[in-house]
Amino acid sequence: xxxxxxxxxxxxxxxxxxxxxxxxxxxxxxxxxxxxxxxxxxxxxxxxxxxxxxxxxxxxxxxxxxxxxxxxxxxxxxxxxxxxxxxxxxxxxxxxxxxxxxxxxxxxxxxxxxxxxxxxxxxxxxxxxxxxxxxxxxxxxxxxxxxxxxxxxxxxxxxxxxxxxxxxxxxxxxxxxxxxxxxxxxxxxxxxxxxxxxxxxxxxxxxxxxxxxxxxxxxxxxxxxxxxxxxxxxxxxxxxxxxxxxxxxxxxxxxxxxxxxxxxxxxxxxxxxxxxxxxxxxxxxxxxxxxxxxxxxxxxxxxxxxxxxxxxxxxxxxxxxxxx
Numbered sequence: 001x002x003x004x005x006x007x008x009x010x011x012x013x014x015x016x017x018x019x020x021x022x023x024x025x026x027x028x029x030x031x032x033x034x035x036x037x038x039x040x041x042x043x044x045x046x047x048x049x050x051x052x053x054x055x056x057x058x059x060x061x062x063x064x065x066x067x068x069x070x071x072x073x074x075x076x077x078x079x080x081x082x083x084x085x086x087x088x089x090x091x092x093x094x095x096x097x098x099x100x101x102x103x104x105x106x107x108x109x110x111x112x113x114x115x116x117x118x119x120x121x122x123x124x125x126x127x128x129x130x131x132x133x134x135x136x137x138x139x140x141x142x143x144x145x146x147x148x149x150x151x152x153x154x155x156x157x158x159x160x161x162x163x164x165x166x167x168x169x170x171x172x173x174x175x176x177x178x179x180x181x182x183x184x185x186x187x188x189x190x191x192x193x194x195x196x197x198x199x200x201x202x203x204x205x206x207x208x209x210x211x212x213x214x215x216x217x218x219x220x221x222x223x224x225x226x227x228x229x230x231x232x233x234x235x236x237x238x239x240x241x242x243x244x245x246x247x248x249x250x251x252x253x254x255x256x257x258x259x260x261x262x263x264x265x266x267x268x269x270x271x272x273x274x275x276x277x278x279x280x281x282x283x284x285x286x287x288x289x290x291x292x293x294x295x296x297x298x299x300x301x302x303x304x305x306x307x308x309x310x311x312x313x314x315x316x317x318x319x320x321x322x323x324x
Contacts, residue, residue, distance in 0.1 A: 050128075051087040052079050058097045060137050067142035068214055069178035072135050076114060082125030095121045101137065111136045140178035145185070148172050149208060151224045152189045155196035160268040163195075164227040173208055173222070177215030188217065193224060201227045233272040234310060236264045240282045242299055242317055247287060254286055255320040261299055267307035279304050282312070284319060295319045 055075040060068050076097055080087050097118050101110065114130035121127075149168040157163065168190070175188060191207045203225050208217045240263050244254040263280055265272065281302040289295055298316045301309050 049084050049087050050079055050081045051090060051125075052077060053090060053092050053095055055092050056095045056097055057092075058099065058135060060099045060101060060135075062101045062137075062139050065142055066139045067176070067178040067181075068137060069140040069181055070138040070214075072137075073132060076135075077131040078114075078119065078127050079129035079131075080121075080123070080125040081128045082123065086123050086125040090121065090123050090125060094123075095119065099135070099137070101139070108140070109136065109138045140180050142176060143179045143182055144174055144176045145182050146172050146174055147185060148187045149222055150187050150189050151206075151226070152192050153195050154192040155194045157195050157198055157228070159270060160231050161199055161228050162231040164229045166227070167225045169223045169225070170219070174218045175215045176218075181214060190222065190224065193226070198226075198228060201225075231269055232266055233269040234264060234266045235272045235275060236262055237275075237277050237280055238262050240277065240280050240301070243281070243283045244286045244319075245283045250286075251324045252286075252292070253322045253324060255322075256284065257318045257320075258314070261317070262313045263301050263303075263309060264311040264313075265303055265307045266310045271304065271306050275304065275307070284317065286319065286321065289319065289321050292321050292323055295321065 054077045056078050058071070058074055058076055060071055062068060078095065078097075080090060097114065098120055099112060099118055101112075111134055113134045114132075116127040119127045148171055151166045151168055153163075153166075173188060175182060175185075188209055191209065193204055193206055203223060205221055205223050207221050208219070209215075239260045241260050242256050242258075244256065246252070246254070261282055263282060265275065265280075283300055283302075284297040285300065286297070289297070295318070296316050297319045299312050299314070301312060303309060
């Protein structure tokens with residue numbers, strides 16, 4: 001029996017067929033290969049730009065009847081990769097990370113890894129890295145409470161001005177949030193109201209708490225009426241000599257009893273602090289005391305501008321008028 005000859009896989013006939021297929025239209029194939037490499041290189045270069053966006057806010061939403069009690073971070077740093085145009089204007093105020101836990105209500109404490117699918121951004125850039133890489137969220141039963149609102153202030157009033165009162169309208173608001181968190185609250189506070197450069201009573205419409213607070217509030221804003229008054233200090237000057245006020249050609253003799261009085265002044269703390277006893281001129285008006293006799297005359301006082309006379313003790317003195 002004759003044996004059939006078999007060709008091995010690496011036989012010359014098969015190799016010849018392979019090189020024949022490769023060499024056929026080799027110039028066209030080489031051009032296609034070069035073109036593919038150029039396109040790949042262009043795509044790689046146009047999508048290899050990166051930028052790190054810091055402090056991107058993280059929002060966590062949970063199922064009905066639950067609220068976020070605590071989360072390990074409120075912000076995350078994200079590295080984006082894309083074309084030059086995709087990453088040129090991207091910033092933290094355009095990007096947000098939203099995590100949905102409504103389908104994960106079986107556990108009160110959960111750790112989730114950040115993923116590009118949670119990122120909301122107005123760009124085709126792709127999120128490739130997160131710092132921190134994960135977030136731990138603790139949830140609790142959601143409750144509602146009605147609490148009073150307290151106005152919070154920052155800055156300083158001018159030295160001559162003080163706050164009389166601040167009234168919030170409405171005085172109470174409804175807040176919803178985690179039960180353990182709300183049970184510790186006795187009041188809620190407004191966002192800070194600036195007092196810098198305020199001289200007059202004013203009204204402002206301000207948010208209740210900041211956006212970072214882990215609860216919702218209704219209404220979200222209240223009206224605060226702030227009443228400002230001038231800061232007042234008083235000071236008593238003892239032994240101010242009482243002088244008679246006479247016409248320049250009046251030669252009569254005037255005797256005053258008592259000769260000295262005490263004067264109490266009020267005004268701004270700075271003016272009161274700078275006041276000197278010699279700045280006060282106390283006197284009685286004798287121009288209308290035409291006849292020689294004994295009189296009882298009210299004491300008057302001239303004081304520096306910005307100060308008011310609150311009291312003179314005694315308010316009147318005895319006056320004896322005699323001719324020379």
